[in-house]
Amino acid sequence: MPLATVRTLAAGAHVGDLVFIRVPVRPFREVADATGTWTNHVGIVVDTSGAEPVVAESTFPWAKLTPLTRFAQRSEGGRLALARLATPPTADEQRRMQAAAERRIGTLYDTGFNLRSRRQFCSRYVREVLGDATGIEVGDVETFSTLLAHRPGAKLGFWRLWYFGRIPWARETVTPASLLRCGRLTLEFDGIVFDPRRA
Known part of the structure; x- marks a missing residue:
C-alpha cells in the first residue's frame, strides 16, 4: 500500500478534493461493514491558502472545519484516500464550494443518515457542497433496503438497536463508499498517511 507524509499530501491538495478516512468507533465501523469497504467518513477540502489545507466535514x-493533519490523524491505521473530480472545478466553482460549505457549518449531525432530513451527515454534506458548486452529483442515492441487499451477509443486529428495532428500509441515504466508487471522481491517492513529527 502506498505511503505518504501528511505534508506531501497537503502540498498536492486542491479545493474540491474529497478526503476519505476510517473512523475507528461505532456507528462508523458499522457503516463500513454494511457498505463493504474500509472507509466510513469523508470530508471536502475547501481552503488551501493557509499553512495547510482545511477540510469541511459533517461529524x-x-x-x-478541520485542518487536514487533524482530519488524517483520526483515521484508523493512517488509511486515507484522496479523490478529485475528473473535470477540475473552475476558480468560480471553488469559491462556490467554499460558500456552500460555510453555509452548512454548524448544522447538526443526522445520526439517522436520512437524505431528506434538515440535518447533515458526512457523505450527504460533501455531495451537496459539490453539487451546489458544480452541478455534478457524486455517489448513489440508495434506500437502506437496496444498500443492504448488496451485502446479504451484513450483520443487522447493530442497526436494529440503532433504529430502536425498526430499520427504516425505505429511507434514502448516500454513503462514503458510493462516493469513493463514483466514476465522476479520480483517485489521486489511496494508502497510508503518516506525520514524521509524531513518529
Whole structure:
C-alpha cells in the first residue's frame, strides 16, 4: 500500500478534493461493514491558502472545519484516500464550494443518515457542497433496503438497536463508499498517511 507524509499530501491538495478516512468507533465501523469497504467518513477540502489545507466535514455533533493533519490523524491505521473530480472545478466553482460549505457549518449531525432530513451527515454534506458548486452529483442515492441487499451477509443486529428495532428500509441515504466508487471522481491517492513529527 502506498505511503505518504501528511505534508506531501497537503502540498498536492486542491479545493474540491474529497478526503476519505476510517473512523475507528461505532456507528462508523458499522457503516463500513454494511457498505463493504474500509472507509466510513469523508470530508471536502475547501481552503488551501493557509499553512495547510482545511477540510469541511459533517461529524458529530455538527458540521465544522478541520485542518487536514487533524482530519488524517483520526483515521484508523493512517488509511486515507484522496479523490478529485475528473473535470477540475473552475476558480468560480471553488469559491462556490467554499460558500456552500460555510453555509452548512454548524448544522447538526443526522445520526439517522436520512437524505431528506434538515440535518447533515458526512457523505450527504460533501455531495451537496459539490453539487451546489458544480452541478455534478457524486455517489448513489440508495434506500437502506437496496444498500443492504448488496451485502446479504451484513450483520443487522447493530442497526436494529440503532433504529430502536425498526430499520427504516425505505429511507434514502448516500454513503462514503458510493462516493469513493463514483466514476465522476479520480483517485489521486489511496494508502497510508503518516506525520514524521509524531513518529
